[in-house]
Amino acid sequence: MYSSRKDDISYFCRMEISNRKAYHDYFFETKYIAGIALSGTEVKSLRSGKASFIDSYCYFHHGELFVKNLHISEYSYGTYNNHEPMQERKLLLNRKELTKLEAKTKEKGYSIIPLKIFLTEKGIFKLEIGLGKGKKSYDKREVIKERESDRDIKRKYGI
Secondary structure, eight states, rough: OOOOOOGGGGGSOOOEEEEEEHHHEEEEHHHHHHHHOOOOOHHHHHHHTOOOOTTTTEEEEEEEEEESOOEOOOOTTTTOOOOOOOOOOEEOHHHHHHHHHHHHHHHHEEEEEEEEEEOOOTTTTEEEEHHHEEHHHHHHHHHHHHHHHHHHHHHHHTO
């Protein structure tokens, strides 16, 4: 029997690509979910999970927010219409959120980092961004010590 696309369970599975290194390098104050302007081959490539967050960051240009160095691989079946893998992509946020973010990034030490790309139930890709401050090396060591001590306590008491 023929089943429609919406009856297929894999249609509603949320696909995520996350930036795990960002949580190691930054303390995040707030997080926002932004739309991202993509072309057709970029969407197809993201659906196959081919994206990388290495050295990606967000910046403002004429009051608009863009993400830079977000690598979305070329679509393997794309023709001359294929996209550039490292192009800058526009992020879509409300004007209030943009002004808040722009004011915060002008403060010393704050930056906007992409955290994950995910697929909504409507089939739209969204980008979660975080406003964070960079960690110092001693902060990173402290977090690792806390994580190890929690792990030892859980192992010892069987929690």
